[in-house]
Amino acid sequence: MARKYIFNGKEYKNHGRNNNSLGRLVYDIFTYYLKKHPYETYDSLKKIFNNTHCNLAVVYDENDYREWRKRKTDSRLDSRFFEPITYNNMQLYFTTQWGNSGGECNNIDNFVKLAIEELHMPIEVLEDGFMIDSEEKKTFVDAYYSFVKKLPLKNSGQYAKLFTTARNQPFKVYRNTQDSIVVHAFTDYSTSMVITLNQLSKVVFDNAQYLYSSYEPVLINRIQNNQLVRSEEIYNESESDVITGIGIGITQNKILYGPPGTGKTYQLQQLQNEYNKDNYVTVTFHQSYGYEDFVEGLKAEINDKGDVYYKVNNGIFKDICEQAEKTPDEKYAIFIDEINRGNISKIFGELITLIETSKRGMEIKLPYSKKPFKVPKNLSIIGTMNTADRSIAVLDTALRRRFEFEEMMPEPCHKDISDDIEGIDIQRLLAKMNERIEFLYDRDHTIGHAYFISCQDFESLSKIFKNKIIPLLQEYFYDDWEKINLVLNNNGFIYSKKYKQQELFSNCKDFDEFEDDKNIYSLNSEALHDEGRYIQIYDKIENQALGDGNANIES
Template sequence: MTYSSNGFKTFLRNERKSNGEAYSNNTVSQYVSAVNRAAHHAGFDLWSSQSEEVDNFVQKFEPGHEFEEFGAQGNNTVISALRLLKRYFASSNSYLLTWNPEKYHVGGNSGVELGNEQQWSCNSTKPQVGDRVYLMQVGVEPRGIIAAGIVTQESFEDKDWGDETKTRKYIKFKPVAVRNTPEAGQQILNQLNQLSQETGINYSWSPQSSGISIPNKISDKLASYWFIEDSLVEEISMTNNSTTQVSQPLNQILFGPPGTGKTFTTIERAVRAAEPNFSWANRDELKAKYQELIREGRIRFVTFHQSFSYEDFVEGLTAHTDDEKLVYEKRLGIFRQIVRDAKEHQNTEVKNPTNSFSDCWDAFLTEFEDHPEGVQISMKRSKFIITEVDGNTIRFDKNQGDSVNTLSVSTLEAIFNGERRFNGGLKPYYQSLISHLESLGEQLDKKAVKRQNYVLIIDEINRGNISRIFGELITLIEPSKRSGTTEALEVTLPLTGDRFSVPDNLYIIGTMNTADRSLAGLDLALRRRFDFIEMPPLPEELKGVSVDGINVEKMLDVINRRITALLDKDHCIGHAYFIHLKDRSDVALTDLAEIFKQKIIPLLQEYFFEDWQRIRWVLNDQSKASANAFIVKDDAINFDELFPGDVQLNSRDRWRLNESAFEQATSYKRIYEVGSAE
């Protein structure tokens, strides 16, 4: 089995506590961090070890043993995590379920849907609740895996679906990912067949029985292709995603150091959330769809920063001059705007829908353009004429008097949608205008409202003051509290007095650079309501990338291990800085030099606050010949010449970049080739 921290995360997410509850995302992160800290404390190479070695390693943290005190940290969090780690290394919880559409005409991917529990024949009684299963099409081409899921009910007997006079063994599982046709699964099989050859395991992907166990050494690799909550950037989903549907959480935050592909992955996840059935053949098609959804307003983007506020995000006041008078108007923030639009497309198709405010308002604006002199609105005993519409302001003339009178478009919309009651002196004008809008709506062609998903991307979500920005709305974004659910909640907004709720077709995707701020310091209210998806550096994504004999994968891995030892894993360097070298045939040393000069060295300067000595350690400059060191002492400064006479000056070392080192392949190789100085 290929053991990894991501694989351990998957294992923990599938595990259950003694009371049957699942581990929370925060607990999963804590446990993974705990085992990594324990391995570092003991000097143990955890993820390349075997099950027996891990047993001995864990034993050292048990009461009465060498690292007992360390194991008791965090109210025994460390030892609890290590005990689960033993189970992970001993587990083989993956099985193949088969489906031959020529022989069996029921079942198969035509009946498998995300989130809907499936009953499937399984001759083995070994699969337990929480184990992983994969549904594989056999007997016809293309062979391939068409669904992955988690076992929800262990082996039981029921009537044979083909012959009710007999019985058959079944299990139940809940799909987490489905491919409508097996072509993408076939691509996975090609890779796994190659992996089988590398590991020396003669494993057949054409099982004759349903419920065949998958060997440990390849089951984790298979999981990485299907269970995207492991935070792995799936190359398959990027290059051949014509058939993939993936269930996503309503609230998620991608976090990791710079250059780990957070923005790259956000585009995919946003498109998946907005259009779950959309397929693409390459990255260009994905980005084109992303831009199309942005133009339609179904994907919107905002960046948090230190001065970003509730008034910017939800609602606030904006000031402007009108006839040399200062006027304050209520303004909807980006969150209220996208909530409003999402609500209009929250419900599934209906036969006789009520026209939305936006439809009626558009009809009114068309009417207003056709009547430049103004639109007359009838009241019970009088009338008024709308003379101007400017942004959020509606200006009108009363039947009597010369005063300037205004209405607010946002207030009009809130009253129209039943979100606000208005009892002021302008109430008759609002009511009359709403009646006029409704009459315009009745003349519009009746069209069904189709449910559509909306996505709000919040970049740098950790840089804003979450309590200040979300305010009382932090509770409303919980999936169970969204409108459309049985536990739906709504609040009354303090500024406008509108009743407000968040619909269940609005996805929120945040990104967070851990080099800017630690995850531990993030607002706890936010952490409870979001799924946190780690985006770690993946040097293995650079496998095979060589520049003048420089192993880029190994170089990045060594750099990050040194940064982790000197700082922490939140300040590592992402593989994305080098990823463009992967697909180029004409890559040269000058390309690598540019990356180091423009990206890597400035990033290290920021991480270590200009501590050049430590930066030298990261780059192994202390072990290189001076000609190959990226950072060398600056001997150009002569203190005796600059400060003549009896001056007591404690001069410190001065450093400079050695430009010639960037042009030598040896300078980069010696980052990971440890030995005596040349």
């Protein structure tokens, strides 16, 4: 769980000795209390802050401090573990060591709970982007994670079987590595849907509409009633999915789909590790790719006499099928990157029937070689699809029915994305931009987390925006700079110049083709090197003269 706290307008989210650490949060709460209560005694402070329920001791006076010193042999512990505070004519010592490691996180949670409930401190709690501002919400969060931890991990070979409320239809339930819920229907054409804590909380607490109305009511009911998945609800992947008589795993017709930069190609490469290196092939579809490249075709050759003749050449798919048929006790795969960029009917031809799982082993006669051909049962076909190029809704219907579709959406809270690069929270930045893109365009054109995985410092962040993010937004919005500026929250990256027609074309008296005034937009390169501009994408910056990057050009 990614838990964060906001106190007095400041965010605390990590461990260590910096100004945003969770240990510093405890110090700021303590000093805030001292300012509001200037005449407390040491005994009363001890009663409040040296709380056994929180398993911590926050404050010592001179006597207790000396007693602590006697038990320690290392004199350096003074400066490392205590911070002196003068209060009400007393010398106090604030303990700093207990809150600086990840193992003390539960102590901090308990301390914050005490500060909110008993001291009435103005603290906001956020978890995975979800604001925990009531006991009811905290209970829901705890119940959600208790439920999720009992679910089988996706691709573990097991799933939990639950049933829809309306039609009592079964569906598969898993969890992914980010502790989100993954649901999957029992159909030939089915898409894996990812349901997050934030998504369910909006339905429960903000009366938001369901995204997946068949599944979310069931999940919410189970979570709210603490109905964890039972052992009898856990199943191995169904026998109909298993290659019969071989026992080598699951044959997959699967397409990984989502916006660019969500890790589809990376996932494809990871899946290749499950196969012997000689038992799979990889191909990328494109507009010029055809049946002759994929299955078989005629190739012109010249014999010794100089005569031209035509020879039937095997394509990459026919070769791997024949190889898999010779060794049926091994598993094979063909990985197709960018499967939606090719003309599916043109590439697969009559084989669109044979690739269906239930039609494996059925023979047809190929048009060029006139030889019988079949797609073996031990061959998986796994592809990727970029929804920014082409929506799944307009994909070839025959292909959609024969493939399982697994959605891969941006993960702003991905473990490899930093939440603190010189004060910039990349996770919040990406999440907020994608919310605006979804509002202005659609979810198929959001920005993937992979763009920011390599980002380790501010210099690399500015390069990513200049060379990748801004060009991608230009492509998405067809150079509609006003919408690009909206996505960036008018943070000054986009420079607007206003031109006046009469002054630009002063000698062209009859020139009236365009409006009198026109805004011309360009990239403000200097703003890309200003940390505050990035923060402004996801947060409103007060008392900071960032400007809006606009200018009026008179001539």
